[in-house]
Amino acid sequence: MSEVVEPVEDGAAERPHRAIKSFVMRSGRMTEGQQRGLDLGWPKFGLQLEDGLRDFDQVFGRSAPRTFEIGFGMGHATLEMAAAAPEQDFIGVEVHKPGVGALLNGMLTQNLSNIRVYSCDALEVLRDCVADASLDRLLLFFPDPWHKSRHHKRRIVQPAFAELVRQKLKIGGVLHMATDWEQYAEHMLEVMNVAPGYRNLAADGRCVERPSERPVTKFERRGERLGHGVWDLKFQRID
Numbered sequence: 001m002s003e004v005v006e007p008v009e010d011g012a013a014e015r016p017h018r019a020i021k022s023f024v025m026r027s028g029r030m031t032e033g034q035q036r037g038l039d040l041g042w043p044k045f046g047l048q049l050e051d052g053l054r055d056f057d058q059v060f061g062r063s064a065p066r067t068f069e070i071g072f073g074m075g076h077a078t079l080e081m082a083a084a085a086p087e088q089d090f091i092g093v094e095v096h097k098p099g100v101g102a103l104l105n106g107m108l109t110q111n112l113s114n115i116r117v118y119s120c121d122a123l124e125v126l127r128d129c130v131a132d133a134s135l136d137r138l139l140l141f142f143p144d145p146w147h148k149s150r151h152h153k154r155r156i157v158q159p160a161f162a163e164l165v166r167q168k169l170k171i172g173g174v175l176h177m178a179t180d181w182e183q184y185a186e187h188m189l190e191v192m193n194v195a196p197g198y199r200n201l202a203a204d205g206r207c208v209e210r211p212s213e214r215p216v217t218k219f220e221r222r223g224e225r226l227g228h229g230v231w232d233l234k235f236q237r238i239d
Contacts, residue, residue, distance in 0.1 A: 029098070030097065030098055030101055031098070031101075031102075033101070033102070033105045034097075034098045034101030034102050034105060035101060036101075036105050036108070037100070037101040037102060037103065037104030037105030037106070037107075037108065038097070038100065038101040038104060040104075040108060041101075041104025041105060041107055041108050041117075042100075042104060042117070045104060045107060045113075045115060045116055045117055046104075046116075046117050046118075046119070047059070047091075047116050047117065047118050047129070048118075049118065049120045049121075049124055049125060049128065049129065051129070052128055052129060053128065053129055053130075053131060054129050054130070054131075055131075056089065056091070056116075056130075056131075056134070059116060060089045060114070060116070062089075064087060064088055064089045064114075065087070065088045065089070065136040065137075066088070066089045066090075066091065066134065066135055066136050066137075067081070067088060067089070067090045067091070067135070067136060067137040067138070067139060068090075068091045068093075068126070068130065068135050068137070068138045068139070068168070069090060069091070069092045069093065069138075069139040069140075069141075070093055070122040070138070070139065070140050070143075070156075071093070071094055071122065071140070071141070071142075071143065072092040072093070072094045072099065072103060073094065073096070073099050073142075074098070074099045074102045074103070075092070075094070075099060075100075075102050075103025075106055076106075076215070076217060076218070077141065077214070077215040077217055078090060078092050078103055078115060079103065079106040079107070079110065079112065079115075080215040081213065081214075081215060082107075082112050082114050082115050083110055083112060084213075085114075085213075086112075086114055088114065088136075089114050089115075089116075090114060090115045090116070091115075091116050091117075091118070091125075091130075092115060092116070092117050092118070093117075093118040093119075093120070093121075093122035093125050094117070094118075094119060095119055095120060095121070097119065100117060100119045103115070103117060104117065123156075123161070123164070126164055126165070126168055127164065130168050131168075132167050132168060133167070133168070133169070133170050133171065134168065134170065135168050135169050135170060135173055136169075136170060136173050136174070137169075137173060137174050137175075137176060138165050138168065138169060138173070138174075138175050138176070139176050139177075140156070140157070140175070140176070140177045140178075141176075141177070141178045141214070142178060142179060142180060142217075143155070143156050143157070143177075143179065143184075144156075145179060145181035145183070145184040147181060147183065147184075152187065155184070155187060157177065157184075157187065157188050157191050157192070158191060159191060159195060161191075162175075162191055162192060162195035162198070163195070163196075166195070166196070166197045166198065166237050169237040170237065171237055171238070171239065172236060172237065172238075173236070173237050174201070174234055174235065174236050174237075175192075175198070175234070175235045175236075175237075176211070176214070176232070176233070176234050177232070177233045177234075178210075178214060178230060178231065178232045178233070179230070179231055180220065180223050180228055180229065180230050180231075182229060182231060185207060185231035185233065188233050189206060189207075189233065192233065192235050193205070195235075197237055197238060197239045198235040198236065198237060198238065199235065199236045199238045200233075200234075200235055201234040201235065201236055202233070202234065206233075207231045207232055207233055208232050208233065208234050209232070210230065210232050211232060211234070214232065
């Protein structure tokens, strides 16, 4: 469930700065199930960036609370959330084809129809395909922390990201972020605590307890066994 940005080789600081993206291209072999998901699931549930602004009430065939997820990885948490909340709709974005195939295969296997999928840059989808003030939630779980100081500018959570998300959330809508890198949690707080139009939902103005609606991933369980922490942040759009 990791969104990342394009890699830049060390020593490339003199080159023109690339726009932040929500991914890095990765290769990977497709399993039979993942290929089945792409072959059979994509025609039913896949969406294209080129189609531009969408009426998601029309796409889903109903008006329902709507969640947008950036970087769903292999889709395990997305499937769990969608299965637990059939009255809600989910839009997931991931460029890693095996992950896209895995999510679609899971939808077919579990007979889920409340998810739609993009396989491209999530920030472009937000800008070009999602109407303003139309989302109830935006999820950013375990984004690439770019832990080296010289790479911090590549982190997706920046003032421009906060403003784009604010535009797309409804009043009262929530941006929910989670990270297992404490320094990135601090960075998120620094950006979001001064971002206009938001309220931190943590009682202490920092992080919230792990919300029950966020599934615990296999990766997270392994981290807990090794003594690693996870930080959840929730910010609500207030204007």
